[in-house]
Amino acid sequence: MSAAIETRGLTKRFGGLVALDSVGLQAASGETLGIIGVNGAGKTTLMNCICGLYRPDGGDVFIAGERVTGQPPHVVAHKGIGRTFQVPRVFRKMSLIDNLLVPVLDRRASSDAELTERAEEMLARMQLIGLRHNYAEELSGGQQKLLEMARMLMPDPPIVMLDEPFAGVHPVLCKFMIERIEEMSGAGKAVLLISHDLTSIYRLSSRVVALNQGKIIAEGGVADIRGNPAVIEAYLGA
Amino acid sequence: MPILPRLRDPADRIYYTLVVAIGGALMIYFALVPVLGLNVAFHFYLMLWITMASAFNVSSGFSGYLPFGYVAFYGVGAFTTAILVKKAAFPVFLALPFSGVAGLVLALLFAPTLRLSGIYFGIVSLALAGICRLVITNMPEEITGGSFGLQLGSRAHPVQAFYVMMAVMVAALAVILWLSRSRLGKALRATRDDAEAAEMMGINVPRVRLYGWLVAAFFPALCGGVEAWYTNVVDTETAFNTLTTAKTVIYAVAGGLGTITGPIIGSVVMVWLDELIWRQFPLLNLLILGLATIALVLFLPRGIVGTILRRKPQWRRYVP
Amino acid sequence: MDQLILNGIVNGLIVGGVYALIGVSLTLLYGVLRVVNFAHGEFVIAGSFLAYVLFSHLGLPPLLALPIAAIAFFAAGWGLYYVLIPRLSRSDDPELMSFLMFYGVSIAAAAGMLLVFEADSRSIDYTFTPISVPIGPIYVSTARLVALAIAVAISGALAMFLFLTLPGKALRAAIMNPEAIQIMGVDIVRLSAFAFALASALAGVTGVLVALVFPAFNAFSGPDYTIIAFIVVVLGGLGNPVGALLAGVIFGLAEQLATVFLPQSLAQIVGFAILVATIFLRPTGILGSSARK
Numbered sequence: 001m002s003a004a005i006e007t008r009g010l011t012k013r014f015g016g017l018v019a020l021d022s023v024g025l026q027a028a029s030g031e032t033l034g035i036i037g038v039n040g041a042g043k044t045t046l047m048n049c050i051c052g053l054y055r056p057d058g059g060d061v062f063i064a065g066e067r068v069t070g071q072p073p074h075v076v077a078h079k080g081i082g083r084t085f086q087v088p089r090v091f092r093k094m095s096l097i098d099n100l101l102v103p104v105l106d107r108r109a110s111s112d113a114e115l116t117e118r119a120e121e122m123l124a125r126m127q128l129i130g131l132r133h134n135y136a137e138e139l140s141g142g143q144q145k146l147l148e149m150a151r152m153l154m155p156d157p158p159i160v161m162l163d164e165p166f167a168g169v170h171p172v173l174c175k176f177m178i179e180r181i182e183e184m185s186g187a188g189k190a191v192l193l194i195s196h197d198l199t200s201i202y203r204l205s206s207r208v209v210a211l212n213q214g215k216i217i218a219e220g221g222v223a224d225i226r227g228n229p230a231v232i233e234a235y236l237g238a
Numbered sequence: 239m240p241i242l243p244r245l246r247d248p249a250d251r252i253y254y255t256l257v258v259a260i261g262g263a264l265m266i267y268f269a270l271v272p273v274l275g276l277n278v279a280f281h282f283y284l285m286l287w288i289t290m291a292s293a294f295n296v297s298s299g300f301s302g303y304l305p306f307g308y309v310a311f312y313g314v315g316a317f318t319t320a321i322l323v324k325k326a327a328f329p330v331f332l333a334l335p336f337s338g339v340a341g342l343v344l345a346l347l348f349a350p351t352l353r354l355s356g357i358y359f360g361i362v363s364l365a366l367a368g369i370c371r372l373v374i375t376n377m378p379e380e381i382t383g384g385s386f387g388l389q390l391g392s393r394a395h396p397v398q399a400f401y402v403m404m405a406v407m408v409a410a411l412a413v414i415l416w417l418s419r420s421r422l423g424k425a426l427r428a429t430r431d432d433a434e435a436a437e438m439m440g441i442n443v444p445r446v447r448l449y450g451w452l453v454a455a456f457f458p459a460l461c462g463g464v465e466a467w468y469t470n471v472v473d474t475e476t477a478f479n480t481l482t483t484a485k486t487v488i489y490a491v492a493g494g495l496g497t498i499t500g501p502i503i504g505s506v507v508m509v510w511l512d513e514l515i516w517r518q519f520p521l522l523n524l525l526i527l528g529l530a531t532i533a534l535v536l537f538l539p540r541g542i543v544g545t546i547l548r549r550k551p552q553w554r555r556y557v558p
Numbered sequence: 559m560d561q562l563i564l565n566g567i568v569n570g571l572i573v574g575g576v577y578a579l580i581g582v583s584l585t586l587l588y589g590v591l592r593v594v595n596f597a598h599g600e601f602v603i604a605g606s607f608l609a610y611v612l613f614s615h616l617g618l619p620p621l622l623a624l625p626i627a628a629i630a631f632f633a634a635g636w637g638l639y640y641v642l643i644p645r646l647s648r649s650d651d652p653e654l655m656s657f658l659m660f661y662g663v664s665i666a667a668a669a670g671m672l673l674v675f676e677a678d679s680r681s682i683d684y685t686f687t688p689i690s691v692p693i694g695p696i697y698v699s700t701a702r703l704v705a706l707a708i709a710v711a712i713s714g715a716l717a718m719f720l721f722l723t724l725p726g727k728a729l730r731a732a733i734m735n736p737e738a739i740q741i742m743g744v745d746i747v748r749l750s751a752f753a754f755a756l757a758s759a760l761a762g763v764t765g766v767l768v769a770l771v772f773p774a775f776n777a778f779s780g781p782d783y784t785i786i787a788f789i790v791v792v793l794g795g796l797g798n799p800v801g802a803l804l805a806g807v808i809f810g811l812a813e814q815l816a817t818v819f820l821p822q823s824l825a826q827i828v829g830f831a832i833l834v835a836t837i838f839l840r841p842t843g844i845l846g847s848s849a850r851k
Contacts, residue, residue, distance in 0.1 A: 051438050077440035091431040093496070094424070095554075102428045103439040105421040112421075133249075133555055151439065304654050306661075354837060357594050357796075360657055361788050362837050365830040368785065372827050480781065484661060491658060524669035531662025536642070539649035 002065030004029045004190035005050070005081070005159045009059035012042075012049055012214075019045040021214040022059065027207075029158060032181070032191040034205030036198060036225070038235060042214040043194045044086060047161050050192075051083055052076035063159065077103070082152035083161040086194075088144035090136035096123055096147060097132050103155045122150040126180070142173045149180060160184055161192040166200050178204060198235075202226065210234065249555040257415060257558050260499065261408075268404050272397045282400050282468060284509045285407045286461050290482075291490035291501035292410055297454035298487075299495030300423060301447060302430030303352070306360045307367025308458060308486055310348075311341045313477035315459030317374055320388040320472040321381060330393055334402070334463045341459020344370075345452050352447045355433075371478035387473025390466065399468040406464060410457045414498055415558065417453065426450045458486075485512075488531050494541025498558045503542055565696050566818040567811065572702045574810020575709030576767050580783055581790025581802035582716065583760035589733035589797030590753035591643065593656035599783030600667035601758060605631065605765015606775045607675060613682050620684055620701075620766055624708065627762040635758025639751040664780060671777035679774035705770040712763065713803050720799060729753060733797050789833045795843025805844060 003026035012020040020042045027033040037043050048054045050061050052073040060069045063079045071079075082103065091099050100119035107115065123129045126146040131139065136147060145165060152160055162181065166174050181204055185191050195201045201208060208225040210218040212234040218225055225231055271281045290312070297303050315337035322333035351362050374382050382388065417423045425446045428436040437443045466472045485508075493504020511530075516523045534541075540548055547554050584598045595601070608630065609623040618626075642659065649655045686700035720726040732739045732749055740746050768775060768783070790809055794801030812832065816825040836843070 053434060053438060072442075073434075073437040074440045074442045077438055083438060085435070089432050089435040091428045091435070093431055094427050098424055098427070101421075101424055102436060102441065105425050106440065134551065135554075138551070155440070304657065306657070350838070354841075356653060357657060358792075358837050358841065360594075360654070361792065362834055364788075365785070365833045369827055369830045369834075372823060372830070376823050481665075484665060487658060487661070521673060522669075525666055525673065528662045528664070528666025528669055531665065532642070532659055535649070535655050535659035535662065536645045539655055 002062065003027060004031075004064060005192065006062040007046075007050065007059060008062070010046065010049055010056050010061065011058035012045055012054055012056050018214050020049060020056070023211070023214070023216055024059075025209050025216070025219070027159075027190040027192060029190050030185055030188045031207065032185045032193055032205045034201035034208040034222075035192060035194045035211060036196065036201055036208060036231070037211035038196060040213075041211040041234075043196075043211055044163055045214075046211070047083060047163055047192070047194065050076075050161065051081055077157075078106075080158045081161065082155065082157035082159070084145065084148040084152055084163055084165060086164040086167060088141065088148050090139070090144050090147055090151075092137035093135055095133050096128055096136060096139075099136050099147060100151050100154050103151060107155075119150075119154065122154060126150045127176075142169050145169060145177070146173075149177070153184070157189070159190045159192070161194070163194045164196070165193070166195060166197055174200070198226075247555075252556040253558060256556065260502075260558070261411065264502075265404075265408060268407075269401075272400055278396055278400055280509075280513060282396075282403055284505065285403045286465060287485065287489055287505040287509050288502050289403075289407045289410045289457050289461050290486040291493065291505045292414055292498070293454050293457035294486045294490045295495055295498075295501045296414060296417065296426075296450055298490070299497070299500070300417070300426045300430065301450040301454070302355075303363075303451075304360045304487070305363040305454075306483060306487075307363035307365070307370075309478055309480065309482040310363075310367035310370045311344060311455045311458040312462040312465075312482055313367075313374070313474070314340050314344050314370060315462030316466040316472045316477040317382060317388075317462075318459070319463035320383075320390060320466045323390050323393060323467075324383075324388050325381060330467050331402075334460065334467070337463030338456050338460045341455045341457075341462075342452055344459070345455030348455075349448055349451065352444070352451060367478065367480075367483070371474055374478075375474045383473070385473065387471055387476075390470045390472075393467065394470040396468060399464055403461075403464045403468070406457065406460050411498070411502075413453060413457075417450075418498055418558075422446065422449055484527075484531075488527070488534065490541075492534055492538070492541055494544030494547070497543050497547070500541055500543040507542065561695050562818050563815070564694060566815040568693060568696065568698055569702075570811030570814035571807065572698075572706045572771060572810070573814055574807035575706045575713070576764060576771050576806075577786055577790050577810045578713060578803045578806025579709055579760060579764040579767070580787045581794060581806045582713070582799050583757040583764065584787040585791045585794060585797055585799055585802040586729070586733075586753055586760075587757040588791065589799070590729060590736075591656075591750050592653055592736075593643065593646070594653065594660065595663075595757075596657055596660035596784060597664035597667055597780070598660075598761060598787045599780035599785070600664050600671070601631070601761035602765040602768060602783045603775055603777070603780045604667065604671065605762035606769040606779075607671060607680070607765075608762065609766040609769045610675075610680050610682055613684055620682060620770055621704070623766050624763055627766050628759045631762030632755045632759035635755035636751055638758070639754035643750065643754065644747070664784070668777050668780050675777055677776060677778070679776040681774040682769050701770045705767045709767060712760070716760070717800070717803070725749075725752070729756075730799075733799075785833075786829065789829050789836075792833055792841075793836050793843055795845055798843060798845055801843050801845040808844070 006026035008024050010020050010023040023046060035043050049056045052071050055070055060067055068076050068079055097116060097119050100122055101115055104115050120129060123132050126149060128146055139147060165177055193201060193204055202222045205222060208222055209216055210225060210231045217230045217234060218228040268281060268285060272278055294308060297305055318337040318340040319333045322328040322336055323330055348366055351359060354362055425441050428441060429443050429446055433443050489505045489508045490501040492508050494500030515526050538545055547557060580602060584595055587593060587595050605627050608627050609620050612618040612623045646652055646656055646659060688700060690697040690699045691703055720730055728744055728749055790802055790806045793809060794805030813829060816828045
């Protein structure tokens with residue numbers, strides 16, 4: 001069986017800078033793949049290439065075995081990828097309910113009432129239900145991260161990508177988010193988890209890929225990565 | 239989809255009650271204007287500006303564009319009706335729909351500009367309106383009437399034109415009401431707030447923007463056509479007057495972008511003020527319009543309805 | 559034919575010098591304040607009217623009007639800044655709202671000039687001696703050559719100011735990174751007020767030159783110059799003063815040569831077409847590097 005999500009030889013250049021250099025990785029359903037690396041290692045570029053925001057200069061992206069390279073982002077999204085952003089990108093002047101409806105607007109089979117009901121369930125799970133009619137811009141930074149997570153889960157995508165979900169988030173909220181991420185992989189989703197914070201990655205991931213200057217420098221189980229000299233060097237500097 | 243959605247939410251009930259109340263009051267009032275012998279010209283232009291400002295709101299309030307060449311749609315619509323009636327001997331009622339079509343065609347021609355944003359879009363829009371005006375000015379005199387313009391002759395019928403304008407306004411408001419509640423409207427708003435994020439959430443951004451743009455272009459073109467019929471004369475100077483764009487933008491912003499009532503209230507207040515000022519100080523009219531715009535931006539940037547809703551966010555769900 | 563082309567080139571350089579100044583002042587304003595001055599053309603025409611009043615009522619020649627315009631417009635710009643801009647930055651989308659607000663300024667300014675000077679076109683009957691100077695086979699009016707010389711001098715002085723003096727460097731730094739410059743301890747409000755005043759002064763001075771170069775002006779000439787300013791600024795790259803100077807000359811040449819080969823009204827379309835094409839094909843302007851992903 002093919003992996004839920006796979007990249008082969010993914011390469012992206014910005015001018016002379018090679019942001020991604022032949023990156024190949026895959027994640028199966030129910031698996032959490034941690035992607036670590038210092039700032040500028042290429043983590044977010046990788047995500048943007050996968051979801052079609054950037055057109056890679058080389059290599060391919062496969063979703064459930066189907067090649068999606070070069071497809072526009074909305075097409076890739078419909079293949080079953082949801083994502084969050086390092087700095088939350090909520091729809092500021094829309095209510096929380098409407099924010100959640102955005103990814104499922106083209107579901108002609110479901111009525112507005114059904115979708116609204118599901119949105120309310122998702123908001124309840126993220127403990128945001130009391131604010132459902134507020135504008136998204138009225139939420140705190142941490143709450144916006146939760147809103148993004150709920151929005152991402154709305155269409156029930158088989159693949160989710162989380163970009164630095166814990167950055168700047170209060171420890172109590174971190175714990176809450178970790179539980180939600182565990183639920184996602186428990187529900188059989190392939191989770192790509194980007195972070196430069198190793199503790200949470202090590203806790204959640206079954207496998208870890210370490211990026212440095214756009215290249216994969218190490219790959220394996222948490223134990224392998226933890227002791228890997230190349231990773232330690234990349235993090236602490238030579 | 240049922241015509242009226244199932245009103246599960248009590249907020250929706252209030253919302254639609256308000257829609258029916260405001261819409262009904264507007265329609266009865268305007269319908270009675272010629273009957274009661276009120277000022278037909280004033281109310282004709284009031285409806286025209288309500289339509290223009292409301293359609294503009296689809297482009298800027300819902301979609302996040304500020305087309306400073308908005309008058310292009312109006313002008314092309316005016317000339318379409320005038321040319322068809324004068325040169326091709328179309329009956330007015332047959333010519334008017336072609337004005338709408340001309341607006342849509344122009345919108346399709348301008349569609350590539352939708353990938354621009356912010357001031358670039360505004361500047362390009364302004365330039366394109368300039369090009370439209372120059373192209374029509376340079377067309378052979380036999381078609382566009384040159385600098386004298388086109389006179390429609392004996393076809394004037396102010397009361398008929400009044401009711402047609404009313405039909406256009408009601409149609410525009412109905413479409414915008416539907417749009418603001420529809421999935422397309424939500425997709426437009428999401429695109430306005432963050433186009434890239436919306437695209438990654440599965441929204442076909444170029445298509446959604448195009449739909450919004452077509453709605454925003456269709457109604458001003460119709461307005462241009464009806465106005466040409468009402469005044470019986472069209473020339474490039476008035477049909478492509480930048481002040482048309484200015485007034486549209488100012489009235490819409492005065493009421494508040496993003497809501498349906500905003501541009502209506504903005505137009506009512508501003509057209510009434512405009513009339514008042516014009517009657518009192520005809521010479522100062524332009525000056526006061528300019529100063530009012532400055533004051534609006536500085537002291538009421540969210541407009542009348544927008545400011546109220548900012549003070550009372552809990553009302554948002556009830557106000558159309 | 560050659561004579562016509564030479565004429566086009568000389569006139570292009572002269573007009574281009576004026577366009578360059580119009581553009582550079584608008585681009586400074588946008589670069590530092592991120593506001594789009596829709597009323598820029600009216601500022602320029604107000605300068606022309608000032609020169610007109612000084613000449614026809616006080617008998618002051620246009621060359622003396624230059625320093626007076628510079629000082630008056632600098633002061634007016636400084637004041638206007640504090641009336642308009644600080645409140646503007648509190649709105650949701652200052653850049654677009656600035657467009658709308660200056661739209662209002664443009665209408666109000668045109669209406670104000672209309673009230674004072676009425677709708678008639680005005681011109682300044684000042685003549686230099688000799689009235690024209692031969693350049694090869696063609697004759698060029700002295701007033702236009704003087705205007706060109708002044709435009710070149712002002713551009714040079716402005717470039718020296720921006721690249722060699724401390725406040726000039728601060729302005730350029732503010733254009734590149736407005737956040738960083740605040741951290742460096744520069745008072746951004748004062749700097750912005752200065753930029754607004756400087757841009758206004760340049761616009762006023764340019765207005766005096768407009769009165770020398772172009773046959774006439776009236777209260778409604780403003781929008782024509784605003785559009786020209788937009789074309790020049792976009793062509794030169796938003797917020798790039800050197801680009802604007804260069805683009806002004808290029809556009810002046812293009813426009814004047816277009817009038818040699820095309821009918822007047824079509825030549826007008828050339829300007830709009832250049833504007834639209836630049837934004838689509840090279841949004842960073844002639845000097846900018848391509849910013850496309």
